[in-house]
Amino acid sequence: MSDTAPNTRIILVSGKGGVGKTTAAAATAIDLAARGRRTLVMSFDVAHSLRDSLGLGGFLQGAAHGAVSPVTDNLDMLEIDVSKEIEAEWGPIYRHFSMLMSHGGLTDVLSSELAMLPGMEDVSALLAVDRHARSGEYDALVLDCPPTASTLRFIGMASGLKWYANHRLARERRMVRMMRPLASLFHGEAYYLPADEFFAAYEGITARLDAVEAMLRNPEVTSLRLVCTPEKVVARETQRAFMYFCMYGVLVDQILVNRVFPEEDPYFRQFALSQQAMIADMRDWFAGVPLTAVPMLEEEVVGPEPLARFGARLSEGRDPGAFYRQDSPITVTEEADGWRFAIKMPFVGKSDIQMSRQGEELMLRVGTFKRHISIPSAMMKATRTQAAMEGDTLVVRLSEG
Amino acid sequence: MAERIIMFSGKGGVGKTSVAAATALALARRGRKTLVMSFDLAHSLSDSFDQDTALFSPSPGAIRAVAPNLDLLEIDVYEELNRQWGDTFSLVAGLMYGGNSLQGALANEIGLMPGLEDLIALNCLQQRHDSGEHEVIIVDCPPTGEALAFIGFVALLEFYVHKRLPADRRFCSVIRPVALSMDSSLDMFFPADHHFAVLSEISGRLSAMNDVLHDPQITTLRLVTNPERIIVAETKRAFLYFSMYGLTADMVVMNRLFPADSAVYQKRVAADRAYLDTVRDDFAPVEVAPVPWMSEEIVGLDRLAHMATVLYGDRDPGACFAAAPAYRIAPGRSDGERYCLALRLPFVDRREVELRRIGTELSIRIGSFQRMIVLPKALQALAVAGATREADTLFIGFREEAASAPGA
Numbered sequence: 108m109s110d111t112a113p114n115t116r117i118i119l120v121s122g123k124g125g126v127g128k129t130t131a132a133a134a135t136a137i138d139l140a141a142r143g144r145r146t147l148v149m150s151f152d153v154a155h156s157l158r159d160s161l162g163l164g165g166f167l168q169g170a171a172h173g174a175v176s177p178v179t180d181n182l183d184m185l186e187i188d189v190s191k192e193i194e195a196e197w198g199p200i201y202r203h204f205s206m207l208m209s210h211g212g213l214t215d216v217l218s219s220e221l222a223m224l225p226g227m228e229d230v231s232a233l234l235a236v237d238r239h240a241r242s243g244e245y246d247a248l249v250l251d252c253p254p255t256a257s258t259l260r261f262i263g264m265a266s267g268l269k270w271y272a273n274h275r276l277a278r279e280r281r282m283v284r285m286m287r288p289l290a291s292l293f294h295g296e297a298y299y300l301p302a303d304e305f306f307a308a309y310e311g312i313t314a315r316l317d318a319v320e321a322m323l324r325n326p327e328v329t330s331l332r333l334v335c336t337p338e339k340v341v342a343r344e345t346q347r348a349f350m351y352f353c354m355y356g357v358l359v360d361q362i363l364v365n366r367v368f369p370e371e372d373p374y375f376r377q378f379a380l381s382q383q384a385m386i387a388d389m390r391d392w393f394a395g396v397p398l399t400a401v402p403m404l405e406e407e408v409v410g411p412e413p414l415a416r417f418g419a420r421l422s423e424g425r426d427p428g429a430f431y432r433q434d435s436p437i438t439v440t441e442e443a444d445g446w447r448f449a450i451k452m453p454f455v456g457k458s459d460i461q462m463s464r465q466g467e468e469l470m471l472r473v474g475t476f477k478r479h480i481s482i483p484s485a486m487m488k489a490t491r492t493q494a495a496m497e498g499d500t501l502v503v504r505l506s507e508g
Numbered sequence: 509m510a511e512r513i514i515m516f517s518g519k520g521g522v523g524k525t526s527v528a529a530a531t532a533l534a535l536a537r538r539g540r541k542t543l544v545m546s547f548d549l550a551h552s553l554s555d556s557f558d559q560d561t562a563l564f565s566p567s568p569g570a571i572r573a574v575a576p577n578l579d580l581l582e583i584d585v586y587e588e589l590n591r592q593w594g595d596t597f598s599l600v601a602g603l604m605y606g607g608n609s610l611q612g613a614l615a616n617e618i619g620l621m622p623g624l625e626d627l628i629a630l631n632c633l634q635q636r637h638d639s640g641e642h643e644v645i646i647v648d649c650p651p652t653g654e655a656l657a658f659i660g661f662v663a664l665l666e667f668y669v670h671k672r673l674p675a676d677r678r679f680c681s682v683i684r685p686v687a688l689s690m691d692s693s694l695d696m697f698f699p700a701d702h703h704f705a706v707l708s709e710i711s712g713r714l715s716a717m718n719d720v721l722h723d724p725q726i727t728t729l730r731l732v733t734n735p736e737r738i739i740v741a742e743t744k745r746a747f748l749y750f751s752m753y754g755l756t757a758d759m760v761v762m763n764r765l766f767p768a769d770s771a772v773y774q775k776r777v778a779a780d781r782a783y784l785d786t787v788r789d790d791f792a793p794v795e796v797a798p799v800p801w802m803s804e805e806i807v808g809l810d811r812l813a814h815m816a817t818v819l820y821g822d823r824d825p826g827a828c829f830a831a832a833p834a835y836r837i838a839p840g841r842s843d844g845e846r847y848c849l850a851l852r853l854p855f856v857d858r859r860e861v862e863l864r865r866i867g868t869e870l871s872i873r874i875g876s877f878q879r880m881i882v883l884p885k886a887l888q889a890l891a892v893a894g895a896t897r898e899a900d901t902l903f904i905g906f907r908e909e910a911a912s913a914p915g916a
Contacts, residue, residue: 124520124651125739156738254520254651338805340525340555346563372772378804405775407736459564474564475584 115240116144116428117322119357121252122334123344127365130408131334131421132251133160137411138418138427139247140182147175147239149185150251151232157186157251162410175239179411183245185235192231230316237319247428323357326435330360337364337382337389337400346392346454351476353436353451360431362393363421366403392454397431399423437480445489445506448480453499460501464492469503510543510637510645512826513720515755517649518732519742523763526806526815527732527799528648529556533809534816534825535644536578543571543642545581547629548650553582558808575809579642588628631710634717644826669711677704724756728828732761735780735787744790745882751835752884758830760796761819762787767800789877793852793900794830837884845893845905847886852901853877861895863904870904 120132129150136148150157161178173188240248323329331352335345345362352359367382368375390398401420408417418427425431436451452460452473461472467487469480482505491508494501516528525546532544546553554561557574569584636645681701721727729750733743747757762784766776788796799819806815816825836850851872862873868888870881872895893905 125522125734129738156741159738159741339558339807340552340805343555343563344552350564369772372770374767374770374803375772375801376803378802381804403773405773454563456562459562 115245115328116247117236117240117329118247118249118427119252119323119329119331120250120334121331121352122254122348122363123341124254126334126336126341128334129156129160129251130414130417131332131363131365132249133157134408134414134418134421135332135427136182136184136247136249137179137414138422139249140179141415142426142428143181144246144428145181145244146247146249147183147185147245148178148249148251149187149235149239151187151253157184160409161414185239187232187235192235230312233316233319234312237315237322240319240322324355324437326358326430326433330358330430330432332361332363333359334363334365335389336366337385339385342385342389345389347474349393349396350452350454350473353453354471354473354476355478356435356437356450358430358432358435359396360433362389362396362398364389364398364400367400368403395432395434442504445491445504446486448503448505449497450501450503451499452496452501457496457501462494462501462503471501509640510642511726512644513633513637513647513727514644514826515647515649515727515729516732517729517746517750518651518761519734519739520651522732522734522739523799523806524651524732525552525556525648526812527730527761527763527819528646529553530806530812530815530819531730531825532578532644532646533575533812534820535646536575537813538824538826539577540643540826541577541641542644542646543579543581543636544646544648545583545633545636546648547583547632548648551582553580553648556807556812581636583629583632588632627714630714630717634713637717637720669708673704673708677701680704722754724758724828724831724833727755728758728830729755730759730761731757732763733787734764735762735783740783740787740790741882744880747791747794748835748881749884751833752837754833756828756830756833757791757794758828760787760791760794761799762796763799765798765800770801789879791834792877794834837887840893840905840907841896841903842905844907846890846908847906849881849887849904849906850901851904861897861902863892863895865892872902872904874902 118132118135120128120135122128132148132150136146139146148157148161161184163176163178163184173186173191175183175185178184236248236250239245333345333349333352335341349359349362364386367386368379370376370379370383372379386398386400399421401417404417406413408414421427438449440447440449448469450471455473459473461470461477463470467482467484469482469492471478471480486505489505489507491506492503493506494503496502514531516524516531518524525548528546529544532542536542544553557580559572559574559580569582569588571579571581574580633645633647636642731743731746731750733739743760747760750757765780765784766773768777770777784796784798797819799815802811802815802818804811806812819825832852834852838848838850840846841848853874859875862871864871864873866880868883870883870892872879872881887906889909890906891909893907895902895904897903
């Protein structure tokens with residue numbers, strides 16, 4: 108996909124829910140736009156708060172809802188309207204599902220809510236990223252991502268869909284074509300066999316997902332800013348998230364520690380001291396990744412000017428479009444007798460990692476999340492797979508057996 | 509059977525897990541055998557109790573004792589899948605994802621499908637409830653959006669089982685032998701009869717569980733929120749939607765108010781105080797219970813117990829604080845009305861009801877009372893026909909708008 112790689116810089120802002128992701132994303136976008144970059148800040152969250160954060164009042168109706176709207180010079184924003192994206196991108200697939208549901212007469216008032224199938228939202232968001240990154244209209248995209256678990260799930264799900272497309276789709280499509288006349292014969296209608304256009308749409312989407320995933324994993328295009336607060340529960344989730352992003356091959360180039368209490372407030376003094384200890388621990392855990400700490404402010408950060416001031420705290424004088432760190436979490440090198448995959452996986456023991464090789468794929472699983480890594484066809488002869496932890500890096504060697 | 513189920517939901521990061529854990533601990537200390545369970549993909553329940561578990565939990569899915577009378581369970585969806593579901597998973601996955609079933613082992617390779625975890629979580633809750641090992645079950649739900657999907661899932665499954673399954677079952681019983689004689693790999697398109705039987709059985713059990721979730725004598729929902737406009741807006745939306753699904757919210761916990769004795773954050777103290785008053789209108793008749801920022805992170809038994817004392821005082825945290833859902837959507841009450849939104853309000857005020865549509869929201873004003881409601885999709889395309897009041901309930905009628913496209 109490198110031949111079509113866009114020049115658009117992508118900055119993902121993610122972290123546990125409620126730590127201030129939307130504010131950080133909006134502030135980063137304001138900073139970029141002030142530096143003359145044509146910037147689009149977009150949010151995936153169903154409960155959109157980007158518009159509120161930017162201090163834009165009012166409601167968008169009709170066509171304006173879910174469409175790109177201007178904020179300041181060089182800055183546009185987009186809150187994705189999932190139902191519009193779904194109609195635009197998923198037409199035939201959505202119709203198949205809604206037909207299945209309406210066929211039995213689901214007339215309850217809930218049906219229009221239920222027709223939104225799980226998973227469609229995430230994939231729709233990824234497709235919107237693809238569209239805007241390739242449009243050539245923007246120098247930078249800033250993405251206000253959903254909480255970590257959902258962010259990880261959609262990256263993981265995209266590879267799952269691809270897996271399904273590669274392994275099963277062609278065959279199922281052939282079967283369904285063959286079965287359709289037979290089904291009609293016996294039942295009068297073949298409504299629950301997907302129409303051919305279902306498969307065509309699925310394949311088209313899968314190919315684009317492949318491209319957008321490659322973009323998100325390209326450390327020259329995309330980096331992720333991981334937002335957290337200096338509290339034990341959040342810090343532990345941040346460690347897990349950091350590991351998973353490494354495993355998925357996404358470059359994390361900043362840890363943003365938000366809402367640090369000041370020591371001067373007697374009420375919060377004890378809290379502040381334990382936060383300082385936590386920040387010291389985080390500097391150790393995430394050594395090599397720039398860490399920026401930002402205080403709990405006296406007022407909510409809403410509107411362009413407060414955001415610009417907040418943005419300056421986040422970038423600490425740097426260009427927010429720069430890569431604060433360049434270190435791809437996954438590297439592949441050729442060795443005398445095969446290939447070496449080095450995958451950075453901090454904080455996990457070897458026993459926490461499940462790995463298997465299936466033909467042209469390497470499957471890694473830690474806890475709830477798994478990742479399929481495609482093995483290039485040049486390496487297919489290397490059927491022997493060995494793995495070992497070297498420090499915080501999983502090294503997998505493929506060689507001819 | 510458990511006597512009581514209390515579900516906690518809210519936007520991510522508002523302190524939902526802490527409040528759930530604090531409530532569970534308070535109940536356990538009152539001598540009630542309590543289970544606190546989490547469905548979230550990103551579990552933080554163990555972290556709240558300061559259990560020194562490994563970062564990537566090595567033994568997920570097992571019930572652990574964390575205090576006298578108090579057990580904890582973090583559900584690992586993969587483990588449940590492998591342990592309990594076997595090949596029926598392939599059928600369910602197939603029904604959910606395109607009408608064609610995938611073979612079990614292969615389907616498992618695809619990975620975690622959203623929606624499926626809801627089914628598994630619900631099944632797990634049903635098992636814990638039926639086992640009767642605990643008097644009270646506290647559920648730390650995923651963030652609001654995902655929790656709603658979880659509640660809606662039973663309706664989806666019931667719909668399939670009642671409306672579609674009998675036809676599919678008949679169809680497959682006829683066509684399966686023919687299809688298999690042509691090509692044995694067609695097996696996945698025409699499930700064997702026992703799959704349908706299993707699915708009916710699961711659906712039956714989950715429907716029974718649904719009844720439990722809808723009984724306000726057994727199950728109530730507590731929404732956790734923070735004094736910030738954006739967070740409250742999402743909580744209001746969740747409040748309406750959970751009510752639509754028939755769940756009774758019996759408390760809104762307003763967490764992280766700035767304490768009056770903070771030296772630095774006086775501006776926020778004043779803003780919070782003013783805000784709390786307006787928020788009470790948004791959730792009436794449900795109580796809004798304030799909890800201030802604690803002076804330390806709420807981790808470990810002592811701090812959780814302190815939080816529970818601040819939140820509940822001397823009250824029994826296991827009590828049901830409300831008797832019915834605050835909202836209900838019913839068929840229209842007169843000719844031309846398609847639906848009506850019934851809203852329980854705790855006061856009778858003879859003044860005029862003012863209704864105004866603003867985009868996808870509806871503003872309701874009765875004297876000094878004011879509330880904005882984000883309308884559900886089915887009502888957004890309709891016009892407001894007017895409001896009537898009976899006892900403590902306000903009925904707002906919706907009718908087809910002449911100019912609007914139907915089913916938009």
